[in-house]
Amino acid sequence: MIHLRQLTIKESLALANEGALERSELAEYAGEYSSLFVFTVGKFQSASTEVTFPELKEKYGFAPPQSFLILSTQGKNALDTLCGFAEGENNA
Structure with missing residues (x-):
């Protein structure tokens, strides 16, 4: 956002x-x-690496439904790396 x-x-x-x-x-x-x-919201960016629900649940305790997720900087960086998101203006 x-x-x-x-x-x-x-x-x-x-x-x-x-x-x-x-x-x-x-x-x-x-x-x-x-x-x-x-x-x-900024420009949409697809993940370059597919991450499954079981993987998100196991690694991060992800439990939907969630419409908004507030992450620590460390959590955001971990998901960016896992999903292959590029650094940039819309990846704040």
């Missing part, structure tokens, strides 16, 4: 074309809320 902002519904809907939801889907999702948290 690169940015996290709290925006009004009007501001959020104005950005809908930049996101994964259609404007109508976002409006339906927002319902009666007055604001939404909007986050921006």
